[in-house]
Amino acid sequence: MQLGVLTVTTSRTAATDASGGVLAEAFDGVFERVERGVVDDDVEAIQAAMLSWIREWDPDCILTTGGTGLDARDVTPEAVRGLLDREAPGIATMLTVQSLAKTPMAALSRFVAGVKRQTLIICLPGSPKACRECAEMLHPVLRHAIDTIRGRKRAVQKVHHTMQADTATTGNQDHTVSAPTPPAHTGCNCGRDAPVTSVQTSDYPVFYAAPPVPSETASERGSGAAARHRKSPYPMLPWSMARQRGLEALTPLRPVQRDVAAVALHEVLASPVTSTVNVPAYPASIKDGYAVRAADVDVESSASPVQLTVQGVSTAGAGWTGELPAGAAARISTGAPVPVGADAVVQVEDTRLIATKDGGAEEACIEILHPVSQGQDIRPPGCDVQAGATILDAGVTLGAAECALLRMCRVAMVDVVPRPTVCVFSTGDELIADPASADEQRADQVIDTNRPMLLDLLRAHGFDVVDGGILPDDREQLEGHLRTMCNQVDVMITSGGVSMGMPTVEGKGALLKSRRACVRADVRGCEAEQPSLASPKLLAWQARRTLSRT
Known part of the structure; x- marks a missing residue:
């Protein structure tokens, strides 16, 4: 699929367009091709840009950002409405309603959605925050809308069958409210018939409504196999969106002041x-x-050289303290201070020795063979770095070169964010740590490779790590371990236990940030924060054991 992101603005350029970048990243992995453009707040210019894209490369969807407010210059809705063959008011309503749940200022945005030929066009606000939120709202419905517009019957029917199967298997139990006899295909309203007998209000199915909001609390669904979901009720988020949710959940570590001599590599x-x-x-x-x-x-020319007497020596660490008189020269080494009175340096290759002194050990007179200019081969004070100049910005990761720069500029103390401590543990009754401990009578044992690999990767990137070992598929042990380590480390990474089988730990006591991320077709994960603990927020990323191959 192909996506066009068109930023409508008179104040930003392609280089400073943050909102367009947010949308492009949010749908990374959903669309194979993403093109971006910037256009002025002008109806004709907006329409011309979209028509050019539609004619030249036929995008499946165009998202505009900017120009949806109430200012007289905000003309994007007018430009888009003038192009549409038919509107899609349901999408605009969904964006309005869900945006109002986040801020009353959403009432000032004019969302418009509709179809031009076979391209879905949606107008979004201009702020990066609003674009990120709207991308989350659109993700569950966008592909199905495009498949419907493009007449991709198999993809459309697959969604319908999925929704029917979810209704048949889950009934009206968790996070549902009974609805009076609904119209055909209430869950989709895309023009195809498919009965829906309940409407979910919290754990939204993949192609229905919005993903869970960041503050959603995970619930338990019972302890038996019959209570589990047959299909995940959580939306599959693009990796970029899942990553953004995880980052937003984190609380920055408190900076500490550190002696430059004690700074560790990879500190920020x-x-x-x-x-x-x-x-x-x-x-x-x-x-x-x-x-x-x-x-x-x-x-x-070299045929008429100038003779100078050598009256002193200046070397690195032992500069000549005298003042150079007229008609004289001072022998000097690379990096040595230039004596007072001198204003140029002549390289030794451009001279000839005329006379010696001290029994031939020292130079007494030389000839200069080529012309000399003032300032030649001299580095003036502060030419590399001036006192008071910023040499490193906040957010820079300290490596060997950065630490050398700090010492060169005689910086004694710096404020750094300490390296986070990361705990990694694997889960699974089938896992063993060492091939030597394998039971020859058991063919179902698996060598734990993810945990050592992740620990090595973290160490290589400068993190302090804690090896959490291997834990069995026992909910109580897992929860106890999570709670213990939450107060000892900054981040926990787990491997295993997040497939569609019997759940182990599903964010109990934590706030889920996302449940599924599209890293590859068979990867699921969850991110959670633990607000009741004193340590920095817990970011738990659980990946299937195929992680080592992604």
Whole structure:
């Protein structure tokens, strides 16, 4: 499928278009092709941009962002309505109602949706936050709407059969309210007949209404196999959206002040850092050669060299403290301070030795063979870094180069976000840690590879890790372990126990952020935060054992 994201604005460019980027990322993995564009708040320009896309590459959907407010310049709804062959008011109503549940200011947005030829067009507000929220609302219905518009009968019928099967197997038990005899296909309203006998209000099926809001509390559905869902009631989120939900649930770790000498690699700066000194702190020679006064050297060619007496030596760490007189030179090494009075450096390759002293050990006189310009081969103070200049911004991850820069600029203390501590454990009665401990009588044992792999990956990226070991498929043990580790670590990663079989831990006492993410076809996961614990919010990502192959 193909998606076009059109940003309507007079104040942003493609480089500064945050809202368009949010929409493109939110539907990453849903659409094979995503094109973005920026157009002015002008009816004709908006219509021309959309028509050009429809003619040239026939997108399945165009999402506009911006220009839906009440300002006189907000003309996107007018431009879109002028193009539509028919409107889709249900989509606009869904966006309005669900947006009003988040903020009363949604009443000021004018949502419009409809079809032009075979392209679904939807107008969304211009703020990145609103775009992210609207993307979550659209995700459960967007593909089905596009399949219906495009006449993809098999895909449409598959959704209908799924909804009927869910109704037949779950009845009117969990998170449902009885409805009077509903019209045919109330759950979809796409023009195809399929009976629906109940309307779910919280754990929404994949293609119905909106995904669970971030504050949804997971519920228990009984302890027997008959109580489980036959199909997951949670929407399959794009990985980018699931990741965003997880990040939004996290509470940043408190910054700490650390001596630069004690800073650990991969720690993140919590505040900008400025240099305390000029780098270099003095005029420094770029080459090995001689410090001279440029005015003393008037060389037209190598046939008429200028002779200078060598009266001093300046080396790195032992600079010459005297002032260079006229007609003289000072031998100088790379990085050494240029003596007072000198304003140029001549590389040794451009000189010739004329006379020596001290028994031939030192140079007494040299010839300069080529012309010299003022400032030649000298690094002035602060040419690399000036005192007070910002050398590293907040959010920079400290590596070897960054730590070297801090030392070079003589920074003593920095504010850093400490590295989070991550606990990784696997679940499964079939798992064993060591091939040597395998029971030859049991063919169903599996070597636990995910946990060691994840621990190694985390260490390689600079995280402090805790090996949580292997836990059995026992709900009480799992819950006890989770609660214990919540107060000891910042993040927990689990592997296993999230398929459609009997549930183990399903976010009991936690707030679920998302339940399924589209990493690959057979991957499910959940993210949860534990608000009752004093430690930073728990982000639990549970992946099937195919994670090592994704």
